[in-house]
Amino acid sequence: MKEKIKYLRQLAGEVSDLDHTAAVLGWDQQVNMPENGAEARSMQLATLAGLAHGKFVGEDMGKALEDLKPFLKDLDQDSDEYCLVTRMSEEYEKQKKVPTAFVAEFSRVTTMAQQAWEKAKSKSDFSKFQPHLEKIIELRREYAGFFAPYDHVYDPLLDDFEPGMKTDDVRKVFEEIKPQQVALLQEIVDKGPVIDDSLLYLHYDEDKQWEFGVDVIKKFGFDFTSGRQDRSVHPFTTEFGHGDVRITTHFDTEFLGMALFGTMHEAGHAMYEQGVSKSLSRTMLHHGASLAVHESQSRMWENLVGRSMPFWKAFYPRLQELFPENLGNVDLNQFYKAVNKVEPSLIRIFADEMTYNLHIMLRFDLELAMMEGELEAADLPEAWNNKMQEYLGITPPNDAKGVLQDVHWSGGMIGYFTTYALGNLIASMLWEKILEDIPDLQSNFEKADFSPLLTWLRENVHQHGSKYKPMELVKKVTGQALTPEPYMRYLRSKFGEIYGL
Ligand code: ZN
Numbered sequence: 001m002k003e004k005i006k007y008l009r010q011l012a013g014e015v016s017d018l019d020h021t022a023a024v025l026g027w028d029q030q031v032n033m034p035e036n037g038a039e040a041r042s043m044q045l046a047t048l049a050g051l052a053h054g055k056f057v058g059e060d061m062g063k064a065l066e067d068l069k070p071f072l073k074d075l076d077q078d079s080d081e082y083c084l085v086t087r088m089s090e091e092y093e094k095q096k097k098v099p100t101a102f103v104a105e106f107s108r109v110t111t112m113a114q115q116a117w118e119k120a121k122s123k124s125d126f127s128k129f130q131p132h133l134e135k136i137i138e139l140r141r142e143y144a145g146f147f148a149p150y151d152h153v154y155d156p157l158l159d160d161f162e163p164g165m166k167t168d169d170v171r172k173v174f175e176e177i178k179p180q181q182v183a184l185l186q187e188i189v190d191k192g193p194v195i196d197d198s199l200l201y202l203h204y205d206e207d208k209q210w211e212f213g214v215d216v217i218k219k220f221g222f223d224f225t226s227g228r229q230d231r232s233v234h235p236f237t238t239e240f241g242h243g244d245v246r247i248t249t250h251f252d253t254e255f256l257g258m259a260l261f262g263t264m265h266e267a268g269h270a271m272y273e274q275g276v277s278k279s280l281s282r283t284m285l286h287h288g289a290s291l292a293v294h295e296s297q298s299r300m301w302e303n304l305v306g307r308s309m310p311f312w313k314a315f316y317p318r319l320q321e322l323f324p325e326n327l328g329n330v331d332l333n334q335f336y337k338a339v340n341k342v343e344p345s346l347i348r349i350f351a352d353e354m355t356y357n358l359h360i361m362l363r364f365d366l367e368l369a370m371m372e373g374e375l376e377a378a379d380l381p382e383a384w385n386n387k388m389q390e391y392l393g394i395t396p397p398n399d400a401k402g403v404l405q406d407v408h409w410s411g412g413m414i415g416y417f418t419t420y421a422l423g424n425l426i427a428s429m430l431w432e433k434i435l436e437d438i439p440d441l442q443s444n445f446e447k448a449d450f451s452p453l454l455t456w457l458r459e460n461v462h463q464h465g466s467k468y469k470p471m472e473l474v475k476k477v478t479g480q481a482l483t484p485e486p487y488m489r490y491l492r493s494k495f496g497e498i499y500g501l
Pocket of ligand 1: 269298
């Protein structure tokens with residue numbers, strides 16, 4: 001069996017090398033590449049995607065997996081080997097249904113679409129993006145078709161990001177949480193007065209913002225000997241193999257919140273990747289369990305840590321020192337309220353914790369409608385604006401601040417947004433468990449000591465990579481199935497205090 005495992009790992013390693021090579025090119029595309037490089041890059045990425053897919057679903061892989069199945073009954077179900085064979089077999093069966101030519105075509109179409117989206121967004125002109133989106137929706141329907149029969153056409157898409165999750169599960173959770181969030185938001189809006197956060201929208205020197213962000217994430221535990229930070233228009237995290245995790249940050253010299261929380265967010269993703277056990281290297285398990293679990297990590301560091309009072313007790317004096325002209329006369333409490341202001345707003349990535357999930361539910365509704373064929377790409381801007389009015393009571397002044405704000409659809413990532421909201425729920429479930437295990441957790445934050453938190457996450461979540469399916473992992477760690485209750489308790493307690501409800 002040892003020989004057979006070794007052979008499987010060799011095959012998995014070759015696929016992983018191709019994927020990581022593509023990741024380097026994808027990173028370069030967003031960080032360094034000149035505009036005119038798009039076409040050549042789209043071909044290179046398509047070639048690599050095709051090669052990786054072809055190798056993964058090849059006969060050698062199929063046979064290697066088949067040969068190992070008889071040994072599964074002798075293996076410990078928590079062992080790397082058991083998880084590798086079972087998870088890879090599932091993925092193999094799934095990917096085998098998708099023709100390699102489709103994978104390459106999808107990669108080519110989405111690389112070009114991302115470039116078109118950037119232009120469309122900068123000119124706030126949806127018509128420049130519309131034909132690309134039409135093609136993407138067509139390809140996504142075709143993709144879902146490979147997995148027919150399904151309960152819902154959205155199921156196969158969701159499963160790529162959240163293995164095992166069904167459209168109906170998401171719908172139920174969203175239906176449970178939506179009225180509670182809307183009611184709490186209304187309570188806050190009724191209560192008034194509005195918090196003044198204008199201090200965040202002053203001029204903040206970019207180099208000093210960079211310095212502060214690096215200082216924070218170093219204290220969090222982001223390892224710069226196994227990672228680096230660069231700038232990009234749309235912040236993201238990517239991984240090139242064990243020991244090389246990249247994050248990017250977008251700076252706005254007129255808005256402190258952008259890079260400040262963006263950096264913490266991406267570092268949360270990156271520390272998850274940096275914490276995966278080395279024994280899973282060069283396999284598909286050497287990644288976070290799913291996007292929702294990933295988002296639970298990024299949003300935990302960004303919000304539960306980075307927007308908490310204990311955190312700012314430690315870091316606010318340093319921020320004041322860097323920006324005395326803006327913050328010298330602003331006290332800690334005022335600053336804390338500013339970074340936790342609740343207000344319905346246009347842009348998802350700047351949304352506060354209270355309204356954030358409403359942005360996601362809006363996208364979920366629109367994605368379902370597009371996939372079901374109820375909504376045409378041409379009608380999307382209008383549908384978007386109507387939903388914004390319905391959910392948040394505001395209407396975008398233009399498409400750049402509306403339907404064109406996110407990169408995801410241009411990358412073909414329909415089904416992805418849902419995981420952000422699920423990530424919020426999982427973060428709170430984990431948080432309650434962490435506080436049970438480490439009751440004085442937050443008093444460490446006041447001393448800028450995050451090691452008890454990171455150690456707990458490493459041990460319970462990070463090291464496992466994707467050995468377990470996301471909901472299996474959540475159950476294993478918290479003892480519970482997915483529930484929105486901890487998240488609602490968190491919102492009520494935190495914002496109840498800030499707004500005096
Ligand atoms: Zn994220």
